[in-house]
Amino acid sequence: xxxxxxxxxxxxxxxxxxxTGLAAALDRASFEVIEARDGVEALARIExxxxxxxxxxxxxPEMDGREVCRRLREANNWTPVIMLTQIDATGEKISSLxxxxxxxxxxxxxxxxxxxxxxxxxxxxxxxxxxxxxSRTLTSGRLRLERETQRAWLENDQxxxxxxxxxxxxxxxxxxxxxxxxxxxxxxxxxxxxxTGSRTVDVRIAEIRRKLGDPAADPEFIETVPGEGYRFLGExxxx
Amino acid sequence: xxxxxxSAAVLTFGVFSALLIxxxxxxxxxxxxxxxxxxxxxxxPALGIALVLLGLxxxxxxxxxxxxxxxxxxxxxxxxxxxxxxxxLDHELKNPLxxxxxQLDNLQNxxxxxxxxxxxxxxxxxxxxxxTRGLRRLADLETRPLEMESVEVEELLGxxxxxxxxxxxxxxxxxxxxxxxxPIRGDRELLLLAFRNLLENALNYSEGLVEFRASQASDHLQxxxxxxxxxxxxxxxxYVTQELYRAANVHEVPGSGLGLALADGIIQRHGGTLEIRxxxxxxxxxxxxxxxxxx
Numbered sequence: 001x002x003x004x005x006x007x008x009x010x011x012x013x014x015x016x017x018x019x020t021g022l023a024a025a026l027d028r029a030s031f032e033v034i035e036a037r038d039g040v041e042a043l044a045r046i047e048x049x050x051x052x053x054x055x056x057x058x059x060x061p062e063m064d065g066r067e068v069c070r071r072l073r074e075a076n077n078w079t080p081v082i083m084l085t086q087i088d089a090t091g092e093k094i095s096s097l098x099x100x101x102x103x104x105x106x107x108x109x110x111x112x113x114x115x116x117x118x119x120x121x122x123x124x125x126x127x128x129x130x131x132x133x134x135s136r137t138l139t140s141g142r143l144r145l146e147r148e149t150q151r152a153w154l155e156n157d158q159x160x161x162x163x164x165x166x167x168x169x170x171x172x173x174x175x176x177x178x179x180x181x182x183x184x185x186x187x188x189x190x191x192x193x194x195x196t197g198s199r200t201v202d203v204r205i206a207e208i209r210r211k212l213g214d215p216a217a218d219p220e221f222i223e224t225v226p227g228e229g230y231r232f233l234g235e236x237x238x239x
Numbered sequence: 240x241x242x243x244x245x246s247a248a249v250l251t252f253g254v255f256s257a258l259l260i261x262x263x264x265x266x267x268x269x270x271x272x273x274x275x276x277x278x279x280x281x282x283x284p285a286l287g288i289a290l291v292l293l294g295l296x297x298x299x300x301x302x303x304x305x306x307x308x309x310x311x312x313x314x315x316x317x318x319x320x321x322x323x324x325x326x327x328l329d330h331e332l333k334n335p336l337x338x339x340x341x342q343l344d345n346l347q348n349x350x351x352x353x354x355x356x357x358x359x360x361x362x363x364x365x366x367x368x369x370x371t372r373g374l375r376r377l378a379d380l381e382t383r384p385l386e387m388e389s390v391e392v393e394e395l396l397g398x399x400x401x402x403x404x405x406x407x408x409x410x411x412x413x414x415x416x417x418x419x420x421x422p423i424r425g426d427r428e429l430l431l432l433a434f435r436n437l438l439e440n441a442l443n444y445s446e447g448l449v450e451f452r453a454s455q456a457s458d459h460l461q462x463x464x465x466x467x468x469x470x471x472x473x474x475x476x477x478y479v480t481q482e483l484y485r486a487a488n489v490h491e492v493p494g495s496g497l498g499l500a501l502a503d504g505i506i507q508r509h510g511g512t513l514e515i516r517x518x519x520x521x522x523x524x525x526x527x528x529x530x531x532x533x534x
Contacts, residue, residue: 017338024345108336108368111344162386164428196431199398203427207388 007122008032010051012042012068013084014060022055025111031118039063043071046079053118056101057084073100078130080121082114100134103188133174135238143212143221145170159211164189165204172222172232181229205230251290325378332371339364366493373497376432377482380504385426389532392420392453392460395427399434400451405442413453420455424532425509433505434462436498437513437525441466443492445522456528459511464525471517479515488519 009031013019023033034049036042040062046054054072058065069081083101103117124131132138138145144153150166152159161169167189172180182198189204190196205222208214214221223231343364346357393413400409414420423430441449445468452463471479475486480503483496499515506513511529 015334015338018334018341021338021341021345025341025348028345028348107333108340108371110340162388164386196428197398197401199394199401200428200431203394 006030006032007052008034008049009118010034010036010042010045010049010054012036012039012055012060012065013057014038015057018057022111022114025115026118029115039065039068042068046072046077051079053080053082053122055082055084055114055118069100073134078134080124082117082121084109102131102133130238131174132176132236132238133171135174137239138170138173139237139239140173140176140221140232140234145173154212161211162204162207164200165207165211168201168204169208169222172230173236176232176234176236179225179228179231184229251287251294255284255287322378322381325374329371329374329378332367336364336368336371340368366495370495370497373495373501377497377501377504380429380501380508385429385508387424387426389422390425390427390430391422395430396434396451396453396462399431399438402431402435403438403442408442408447409438409449409451411451414455420453420460422532423460423529425529426505429505430509430529433502434464434527436502437464437527440464440498441468441523441525443494444468444489459528459530462527462529465522467522470519470521470523471515472519476515476517480513 009026011019011022011026011033012035013022014037019035019037023035026033034045034051036045038060042054042056043063045051054068056065056068065083069083072079072081080102081100083104085104085106102121105114105117136147138147142155145151145166146153147170150163152161152166152169168185171185171188182201185201186196186198190200205224208222209216209219212221216224219233221233223233225231339360343357343361347354347361393415396411396413400406400411403409438449438451441464445466447467450463450465452465454461454463469488471486472488475484475488478484479486480499482500484500485494485496503513506527506529509529511527514526514528515523516526517523
């Protein structure tokens with residue numbers, strides 16, 4: 001993607017009404033749009049046109065969205081992928097992320113939500129390496145997170161975290177030394193569907209701190225940035 | 240059990256045959272003579288009859304257990320069918336709804352004479368989208384594993400107030416004396432959703448202050464949501480926690496008919512109870528009872 005060119009988005013959905021509607025919306029938002037009706041066609045378009053981002057429906061004939069994503073990642077292709085899911089929130093989300101999707105949206109959604117997410121993902125520059133938020137293991141000092149099994153370890157001791165606390169910690173660790181607001185955490189870890197408040201985030205942060213033995217006053221891992229949000233401290237290695 | 244039947248049948252047959260032979264056949268035909276004391280002679284048929292009665296009793300008991308098991312199977316099957324129906328309905332509604340939402344965005348970006356009509360359709364499509372979300376949650380709720388943890392009452396209820404539509408109309412009162420309420424054990428996010436739905440309901444169907452009160456009973460926490468709104472007609476009261484049920488006096492207020500069903504489902508999964516008392520024109524009290532963490 002060069003600065004002069006409009007970013008190219010590949011839209012993959014077997015439902016014509018959704019694809020054409022979204023194509024018009026993305027076009028208006030100054031994206032170059034390519035379309036595909038199923039997974040096989042999607043892989044062909046990716047090969048030919050190397051889009052900057054892929055919007056991928058999960059349930060499709062021929063080859064579903066998860067399989068497309070798996071094949072891309074196996075081929076070391078790290079083009080950002082947004083999955084359109086339609087089953088349930090939590091289970092589906094975790095498995096899309098396991099397959100290497102960068103983000104997900106639950107149907108029904110409106111085009112503004114999708115455009116906001118596309119823009120957020122396109123700000124990421126490195127497309128040659130596996131990005132931190134897709135890495136399987138995140139390690140910082142004596143703390144290690146295994147995303148696929150959703151397990152956390154402190155040295156050799158397993159730390160049992162709730163699903164959401166794990167999500168918060170993984171999100172913060174994927175963006176070390178960056179302030180992440182409560183709203184961003186709510187958006188990424190809880191999704192748009194569940195109206196929860198920012199105290200829910202604080203409760204999960206408190207859980208992480210308690211279980212990691214990381215005091216808020218003198219943190220080793222998570223620092224509170226007053227009025228802004230939270231920041232993960234220290235180097236994070238990915239693999 | 241089968242062996243019991245076989246041996247009982249053989250024994251009963253033996254006892255009756257012996258009696259028949261003894262009473263009906265003359266000793267000369269048998270070639271030998273045997274004598275029994277009258278008490279023993281009475282005891283033997285009594286034993287036979289007792290065995291037959293015992294057998295019959297066991298047989299009907301087994302039969303009843305079979306009927307109960309069949310009924311339970313059928314109920315579970317119907318329940319699963321209902322769940323599957325909701326999932327399919329939700330699933331089939333999603334694609335057309337997504338397409339409609341996207342096309343509405345497109346229309347709203349090209350303002351013309353019909354912009355008011357488009358905005359009107361948008362409101363309705365959003366309601367449908369909300370309904371599908373509610374249906375999916377309901378279907379999920381019955382099967383998803385709960386993430387149980389110790390939940391601080393005041394913090395939970397405080398957050399509920401933060402996220403409702405009109406927090407200023409809520410008067411939160413958590414009993415703090417002589418001691419703070421012990422934590423409850425539950426899935427924090429589901430409980431948040433249940434209390435939020437109860438509180439939103441009270442806010443929707445009343446105008447004044449809504450009391451949100453938590454008090455401590457010996458073995459459970461009691462949370463009440465009290466409004467002085469229009470109340471629920473007596474005829475509707477037994478049904479308000481059913482899915483998609485809406486009372487006769489609220490049809491002009493938009494709502495999905497899923498809020499109370501969800502709250503009730505969540506509380507039941509926590510082993511608690513939801514009781515709703517109401518007087519038409521006076522108000523409604525929703526009472527939730529939930530066990531403490533140690534229980």
